[in-house]
Amino acid sequence: MSVLAADSRTTPFGDRLQLGAFLYVLLIAVIGFLVIYPLFTLVMTSFQVGALGRETTTGIGNWYEAFRNEQLSSAFWSTMSLSFARQMISLVLGVAIAWVIARTNLPGRGWLEVGFWVALFMPALPVTMAWILLAGGKTGLINIWLQDMFPFITEPVFDVFSWWGIVWVHVVSSTLPVKVFLLAPALRSIDSSLEESSRACGASMLGTLTRIVVPIMIPAIVMVLLLGMIRSMQAFEIELILGPGERIDVYSTLIYRLVKQEPPLYGVASVLSILFVTLIIPFVIAQHWYGGRHAHATLGGKFSVRVQDLGKWKWPMFGILLSVVLVITALPLVMLVIGSFMKIFGMFELPNPWTTRHWLAALSRQDLTHSLFNSLILGFGSAVVGMVLFALVAYVTIRTRYTARGFLDFLTWLPTMIPGIVISLGFLQMFLSTSIFRPIYGTMWVLIIAVVLSNITVGVQLIKTNLIQLSPELEEASWASGGSRLFTFYKVVLPLIAPSVIITGLQTFATAVSVVGVIAMLGTGPNQPLSILQLVYLDSGRYEPATIVGLLILVITILASLLAKVVSDRYGLGRAKMT
Amino acid sequence: MNRAPTNLIPLNRAQPHGAGTNGGQAVRRAPKERILHMEGIQKVYGTSVAVENTTLELFAGEILTLLGPSGCGKTTTLRLAIGLERATKGRIWFKDQLVDAPEDRVFVSPDKRDMGMVFQSYAIWPHMDVFGNVAYPLRVRRRKADEIRQEVEKALDLVGLTGFGNRPGTKLSGGQMQRVAVARGLVFGPDLLLMDEPFSNLDAKLRDQMRSELKLLQRRLGISVLFVTHDQSEALALSDRIAVMQAGRIEQSGDPKELYYYPQTTAVRDFLGRTLNFKGRIMARSHGNSATVELTEGVICEAAGADHTQSSAIHSPCVASIRPEHVKVSPLEGAGIPGSGYLTGNILTLLFIGDRYEASICLKSGMIVTVFLPCDENWAEGQAVKLQLPPDRIQLWKSEAAQ
Numbered sequence: 001m002s003v004l005a006a007d008s009r010t011t012p013f014g015d016r017l018q019l020g021a022f023l024y025v026l027l028i029a030v031i032g033f034l035v036i037y038p039l040f041t042l043v044m045t046s047f048q049v050g051a052l053g054r055e056t057t058t059g060i061g062n063w064y065e066a067f068r069n070e071q072l073s074s075a076f077w078s079t080m081s082l083s084f085a086r087q088m089i090s091l092v093l094g095v096a097i098a099w100v101i102a103r104t105n106l107p108g109r110g111w112l113e114v115g116f117w118v119a120l121f122m123p124a125l126p127v128t129m130a131w132i133l134l135a136g137g138k139t140g141l142i143n144i145w146l147q148d149m150f151p152f153i154t155e156p157v158f159d160v161f162s163w164w165g166i167v168w169v170h171v172v173s174s175t176l177p178v179k180v181f182l183l184a185p186a187l188r189s190i191d192s193s194l195e196e197s198s199r200a201c202g203a204s205m206l207g208t209l210t211r212i213v214v215p216i217m218i219p220a221i222v223m224v225l226l227l228g229m230i231r232s233m234q235a236f237e238i239e240l241i242l243g244p245g246e247r248i249d250v251y252s253t254l255i256y257r258l259v260k261q262e263p264p265l266y267g268v269a270s271v272l273s274i275l276f277v278t279l280i281i282p283f284v285i286a287q288h289w290y291g292g293r294h295a296h297a298t299l300g301g302k303f304s305v306r307v308q309d310l311g312k313w314k315w316p317m318f319g320i321l322l323s324v325v326l327v328i329t330a331l332p333l334v335m336l337v338i339g340s341f342m343k344i345f346g347m348f349e350l351p352n353p354w355t356t357r358h359w360l361a362a363l364s365r366q367d368l369t370h371s372l373f374n375s376l377i378l379g380f381g382s383a384v385v386g387m388v389l390f391a392l393v394a395y396v397t398i399r400t401r402y403t404a405r406g407f408l409d410f411l412t413w414l415p416t417m418i419p420g421i422v423i424s425l426g427f428l429q430m431f432l433s434t435s436i437f438r439p440i441y442g443t444m445w446v447l448i449i450a451v452v453l454s455n456i457t458v459g460v461q462l463i464k465t466n467l468i469q470l471s472p473e474l475e476e477a478s479w480a481s482g483g484s485r486l487f488t489f490y491k492v493v494l495p496l497i498a499p500s501v502i503i504t505g506l507q508t509f510a511t512a513v514s515v516v517g518v519i520a521m522l523g524t525g526p527n528q529p530l531s532i533l534q535l536v537y538l539d540s541g542r543y544e545p546a547t548i549v550g551l552l553i554l555v556i557t558i559l560a561s562l563l564a565k566v567v568s569d570r571y572g573l574g575r576a577k578m579t
Numbered sequence: 580m581n582r583a584p585t586n587l588i589p590l591n592r593a594q595p596h597g598a599g600t601n602g603g604q605a606v607r608r609a610p611k612e613r614i615l616h617m618e619g620i621q622k623v624y625g626t627s628v629a630v631e632n633t634t635l636e637l638f639a640g641e642i643l644t645l646l647g648p649s650g651c652g653k654t655t656t657l658r659l660a661i662g663l664e665r666a667t668k669g670r671i672w673f674k675d676q677l678v679d680a681p682e683d684r685v686f687v688s689p690d691k692r693d694m695g696m697v698f699q700s701y702a703i704w705p706h707m708d709v710f711g712n713v714a715y716p717l718r719v720r721r722r723k724a725d726e727i728r729q730e731v732e733k734a735l736d737l738v739g740l741t742g743f744g745n746r747p748g749t750k751l752s753g754g755q756m757q758r759v760a761v762a763r764g765l766v767f768g769p770d771l772l773l774m775d776e777p778f779s780n781l782d783a784k785l786r787d788q789m790r791s792e793l794k795l796l797q798r799r800l801g802i803s804v805l806f807v808t809h810d811q812s813e814a815l816a817l818s819d820r821i822a823v824m825q826a827g828r829i830e831q832s833g834d835p836k837e838l839y840y841y842p843q844t845t846a847v848r849d850f851l852g853r854t855l856n857f858k859g860r861i862m863a864r865s866h867g868n869s870a871t872v873e874l875t876e877g878v879i880c881e882a883a884g885a886d887h888t889q890s891s892a893i894h895s896p897c898v899a900s901i902r903p904e905h906v907k908v909s910p911l912e913g914a915g916i917p918g919s920g921y922l923t924g925n926i927l928t929l930l931f932i933g934d935r936y937e938a939s940i941c942l943k944s945g946m947i948v949t950v951f952l953p954c955d956e957n958w959a960e961g962q963a964v965k966l967q968l969p970p971d972r973i974q975l976w977k978s979e980a981a982q
Contacts, residue, residue, distance in 0.1 A: 476663050477702035479689040480773075481716035481763065487690075491715075495706040 024396060024408075031393070031411050034453055038426025039277070039418070045429050046270035062267035071249055072272070079250040079279075082163070082239070083232035086170045091225060093171075094179025095217070097324070099209055100317060101180065102187040103195070105307045107318050113184060114565055115325030119177040121507075121561030122329065123514030124238050125534055126550030127173040128160075129543065130332035132241075133339050135160040141348060161245025169238050172328045178231075179224060186220040187213070192306040205308060219290070226287035233280055234419035236517035241538055251276045252421040252517065259425060259521055266429065273422040284417040333558075336551045345543035358544045367533060368545070372552065375529040377444050379509040379556075382451040386508040387501050389452060390459035395493070397460070398467045399475075416457045420517030423454060428521045442525040447512075454518040455511055459504045466500035467493075499567055506564040510557045611638035614674060614771050614803045615660060621668035622655050629655040631827040633669075637771070642797060642804040646814040647824035648850070653807045656824070657773050660805060661696055662689040674770060690719070695764030695772040699779060701756040703748045709735070709759050710744035716767040734762040737796065754785045761793070765800070772797075774806045778813065790817055811851050815839065823847045845976065854900045855948050858978065861897050870975060872899055876922050876944050882973040896978035903950045905972035908938075910956070911963040922966040924948075929960050940964060 049061035066072060097116075101109045134141050135158035143156040159165055190213065198208040214221070236252040243253055251272060258269040310317055339345055343355045362368050397409050415423065427450055431441035440446055474496065478488040494501070516531050523532045530553050537546035615637040622630040630652040637643045645653035658664040660671065662679060665686055671679040673694070678687040695716075704712055713734055717727045735741055738758040743751075751759065757777060764772050777793075778786045794817055797804055808814050814821050815835045822832035825846045831838060842848035859874040869883035882899060911923055924942040929952075936952040950966065952958055 471700050471702060473698040473700045473702040474704060476689070477696065477698055477704075477760075477763070478715070479663065480661055480694065480696035482690045482693070482719040482767070483715070484688075484690050487719065492704055496704075 024400070027393065027396060028408050028411065031408070031456070034449060035411055035414050035418075038423060038430050041429040041433055042270045042273050042422070042426050045266055045433070046274060048267055062265075062271045065265075066268050066271040066275070069268070071254055072275075075249045075251050075254045076279075078163075078239075078248050079233055079252075082166055082170075082248075082250065083229055083235075086167045086175050087225060087228045087232060089167070090171050090175035090179050090228070091221065094176055094183055094224075095214065095221065096209075097176075097321065098180045098183035098187055099213060100310075100321065102184040103190075103192070103213075103308055104310045104317075105314065106310060106321065107314065108322075112321050112325055113180070114562075115329050116177045116180040117565050118558055118561050119172075119325075119328040120174070120181050121510050121557045121564075122173060122332065123516075123531070123550075123553055123557055124169070124173050124235075125241070125514075125516060125531065125538065126336055126554045127332045128169050128238050128241050129339065129538070129547055129550050130335035131160045131165070131169050131172075132543075133335045133345070134158075134331075135165065137161060137245075139347060139349070144348060159245065161242050163246060163248060165245070166238055166242045166248065169242065170232070170235065173238070173332075175228060175232065177328065178228065182224050182227075183217070183220065186217065190216055192308075195308060196306070199308075205310075208308075223287065223291055226283055226290065230280055230283045230287065230416060233283075234421075234517070236419070236421050236520070237535065240535075251279070252419055255421050255425060256520060259428075266425075269425060270429070273419075273425055276419055276422055277417060280417050280419070284413075288413075333551075333554060336547055336554065339547040340544070340551055342544070345547060358548060362545050362548045365545075367528075368549065370526075371528055371530045371533040371549070374444065374523075374527055375513050375531070375553075375556075378447050378451065378529050379512040381444060381448040382455070382512040383505040383509040385448055386452045386455055386459055387505040390456065390463050390504055391494075391497065391501050393456070394460050394463035394467055394497075395489070398464055399472065412456050412460045415453055420454055420515070421520060423450060423518050424521040431522075442527055444527050446522050447519050447527060447529065450518045450522055451508070451512045451515055454515070455508050459508060462504050462507075463497055463500045466497045470496055499570075502567050503564045506560045506567070510560040510564075513556050513560075514553050611640070612674075613637070613672075614639055615805065616672040617656070617660065617669065618671075619669040620656070620659060620666050620671065622652070622659060622664060623667045628827055630659065633824075633827070633829055635822055635829065635832070637803055637805055639770070639803055640801045641819040642794070642806055642817055644806040644808060644814040644818035644821045645824055646808060646811060646821050646850070649809055651824040652827040653809075653824045654775055657775055657805060657807050661694050661773055662687060662692055693767070693769050695767070695769040697757075697760045697764045697772065697774045697777045699776045701760040701777075701780075703751065703756045703759055705747075705749045707748055708744065709740065709746045709748065709751070712748055712759055713744075713762045713766050716763060720767060730766055731762075734766040737765065738762045739792075753781050754789065757781065757789060761796075765802070769802070771803045771805065774804060776808055777806075779808070779810070786813070793817065815851070823850060825850075841974075848900060848974075848976075853903050853949070855903055855906065855950070856976075857899045857901075859897055859899050861893050861895060861975070864893055869970070872897065872973075872975065874899060874922075876942060876946070878922055880968050880973065881970040882975050883970040898976040898978055899968070900974045900976060901968055901972050903948070905969060906948075906950045907967040907969065908940075908950055908952055908964050909967070911965045922968070924964060924966065926958060926960050926962045926964060929958055940966065942966075 046062050047058050047060065049057050049059040100106050101113050101116075106112070132140075135143065137143070137156050137159045140156060140158060140160070142158055146157050147153050160169065194212055194216065195208050198212045199205070203211060233250075234252065235250070236256070239248065239250045240253045240256065243249055249257070255269045255272050255276070258265045258272065340358060341356060342348075342353050343350060343357070344353070347353055393408060393412060397412075418426075427446065431437045431446065470493075475488050475492055478492045479485070483491065513529070514531055516535055519529070519532060520535065523529055524536075528536075530549050534546050534549040534553065537543070537549065613636055615635075617636075618634050620630055620633045621628070633652075633656060635643070635656075645656055647653050655664060659666050659679065660673075666679050666681055668681060669679075670677060670683075673687075673692060676687075677683070677685050678692060679685065704715075707715070710731055713731045714727050717730055722730070731744065732741075735743060738761050740755065740758050740762065743755070743759075746755075748756075748759075760777070761772075764774075778789055781789060790813060793804075806814075806817060818835055820832060820834055821838050823830045823838065823846070825844075831843045831847045838847060839851050842851065848854055857874045857876065859872045861870055862873050862879065863871040865871075869881060871879060872882055873879050880899070922942055924940040927939045927941045927947065930937040931954075935954055936958060937949060938952050938958065939947050939949050941947050948966075
């Protein structure tokens with residue numbers, strides 16, 4: 001070996017370290033800026049008295065105004081009571097359903113779980129519309145049928161435009177599927193001999209579930225509940241559509257209305273946003289504290305899981321679960337198809353209620369095709385940016401030894417506690433108040449950044465779970481074999497975490513197509529995607545075109561969810577468990 | 580760098596000997612090429628010191644084993660050698676090239692070091708088949724496709740996996756993964772192979788087989804191996820030289836027999852094999868190496884021939900150590916004669932382990948010792964026996980070193 005060659009192999013101690021550190025600092029700076037700066041502008045705006053664009057003064061007028069507002073306390077109670085009610089209902093049902101799916105010999109349990117997976121991906125607005133058709137007061141299909149069958153019923157029985165209506169639509173569209181999705185894997189990691197010994201001691205199946213399984217699952221259940229509360233309190237679009245019936249406002253809708261009214265009250269909305277975040281923080285802290293203490297509880301061991309025999313309950317149970325799955329997935333889809341062919345949305349009593357007029361009109365409309373195009377760009381853009389960024393962040397937090405990587409971890413958790421509508425407002429303030437950002441305001445980039453940021457917690461977590469299961473020796477073996485860091489990342493790490501990266505991408509895509517809250521105040525110009533178009537139609541009472549838009553969104557997200565399921569079944573577990 | 584032609588290397592080569600601690604006889608041998616040289620190495624993580632002031636040399640064609648309990652720094656030393664860790668002090672040379680020297684701001688990353696490595700978990704990439712795994716180091720080095728196929732086949736033949744190329748990485752048994760990992764480590768013809776507890780995940784029988792195969796392979800290729808294990812019998816069986824590590828330092832290094840028979844520290848003595856330790860007092864010392872010791876058991880015995888540098892002056896308390904397999908046990912006829920140079924006791928339990936008995940014997944003083952009994956006698960629990968301690972097998976230590 002020549003001396004020259006030997007010299008070129010010897011890299012100085014510092015250079016490489018500095019390059020890595022530079023990338024790392026850049027990552028923290030960009031994410032930190034995008035997460036923290038909007039919050040900062042919110043605080044600034046909250047102290048600016050006077051309408052935006054005109055001369056403003058600094059003062060606490062907005063704070064005074066916000067607390068004087070009677071809507072504030074009613075919004076507080078609505079937010080809390082609605083969240084709590086649907087969490088409790090979903091939890092009880094979710095534990096039972098997850099247990100039946102994960103630990104019994106229920107026929108077709110694999111397919112039923114796919115149903116809940118699909119429901120998880122289904123966006124809230126189209127599902128809400130379907131339930132308006134079914135139970136929207138006097139014109140609700142169910143009410144009409146009930147009145148036809150039982151002449152003594154004169155008033156509509158179900159009204160979705162109500163407190164319970166909001167709870168119901170939330171339960172079927174997201175809270176229940178989330179519970180099943182999170183609890184079923186946790187239940188699978190319980191040693192079945194624990195159940196069997198309970199049965200051997202003479203306990204019934206139900207007794208075993210309540211005395212053995214649920215107590216063992218307490219840590220997982222508490223975690224799922226806290227996470228659910230955080231998410232529920234941030235809910236936005238269902239309340240916006242169904243709330244006005246009984247004049248129900250939650251924090252998120254209140255903020256939206258303050259900004260959308262003429263003239264917009266940015267200052268008061270900012271105050272509310274800050275209060276909103278502080279309301280959620282205790283739950284986030286509780287979740288972290290509890291999660292840290294009980295981290296071991298959800299870890300699986302090495303044992304075979306034997307299923308419990310449901311006996312004579314097998315088929316009745318199958319019937320019940322199949323109905324649930326159909327109600328949360330197929331029913332909304334079918335109702336939307338029906339609704340899109342109706343002359344007037346929900347008017348089943350017309351002599352001839354059917355028409356193709358709306359489809360013809362929608363397909364010839366510029367704004368629909370334009371929004372579809374925007375949605376696809378937003379979906380693919382967010383997916384690509386998200387996959388790269390989330391993989392990078394996950395890799396840095398798991399595999400490097402930079403001392404401050406805990407801070408990066410914290411930054412990726414921060415967006416969980418900030419409601420989408422607050423992120424939206426924060427971004428709006430940032431773009432309006434900081435001139436250097438104004439050029440990208442109104443472009444797709446704004447929406448892509450907002451979507452990626454709102455998805456960062458889930459995305460990074462998903463890839464981290466995958467990465468953590470890979471032995472570091474797999475990479476070290478590549479370095480030892482002569483592969484450089486970059487080559488190793490490309491040839492060894494990326495193929496092994498590919499399943500979770502692809503799932504993350506599909507999930508981000510589905511979110512981007514259906515998301516409302518995060519971009520509600522950002523995507524109203526030429527960059528308006530389908531989801532906002534639907535919201536605008538709905539908010540202005542034009543249900544017929546909204547149905548068609550909702551149907552499009554629904555089909556796209558269901559396809560994405562099925563694709564994600566295929567990927568995770570094919571590669572997800574089998575590979576991740578290796579070494 | 581091509582692999583050394585196999586026919587040039589005699590199967591029974593002279594044992595290379597380190598220039599380290601006990602290199603008295605090394606004069607006879609021709610100086611060996613030094614492959615790896617670590618000098619004054621220190622590795623600190625935060626406040627904990629993993630490796631401290633460690634110096635070792637590895638010569639061409641030898642197997643050097645780092646032996647020690649878990650957490651003693653042996654794996655860290657290995658990872659320092661290939662560059663998966665950076666030393667905080669000291670210098671490392673690989674074949675006369677300085678590869679790690681924090682004071683000189685020199686660091687060669689692992690992918691530029693051209694060392695083969697076999698990991699404890701084998702680290703077989705699950706998304707590649709056997710061929711892909713073994714071909715990887717060659718692909719990284721941009722060899723031609725033809726050459727890669729040839730070399731991989733040769734490497735697979737070498738480890739006894741002919742025809743396994745298309746098998747997915749996940750469809751292998753532990754032993755097969757082990758072989759793939761070795762093939763991957765050898766395929767590009769490195770001069771040094773690093774092995775991190777490679778046999779710890781195999782079952783006992785397979786482990787014995789892989790040990791002898793590895794030694795045979797190493798002799799054929801003439802490659803140098805730096806081996807890490809916590810298994811003393813593995814180290815004794817496999818190594819040309821052993822370095823026993825304890826708390827981040829090398830306690831003693833030398834060839835296996837030297838370490839086994841003449842441990843310099845109690846840590847080495849207790850880690851390599853079992854010892855029986857009797858307390859006593861030195862009565863007399865004669866010239867040479869022999870001494871007369873009165874054990875607290877009431878027995879006077881001679882210690883001769885062994886290294887007694889660790890023992891203290893006349894009349895001071897001491898510890899007499901002996902390997903259990905060196906204790907001669909025979910049935911006791913009559914009452915025995917006190918002070919006659921042997922210990923007496925009764926067999927407490929008798930475990931038949933195939934080729935011999937493992938017996939715990941309760942001595943007169945109440946001390947219980949475990950020794951081995953031959954199978955060709957009829958032993959019985961409760962039987963009275965006498966234990967003779969051959970003088971040349973006894974090593975004397977200072978008494979505070981008893982534990």
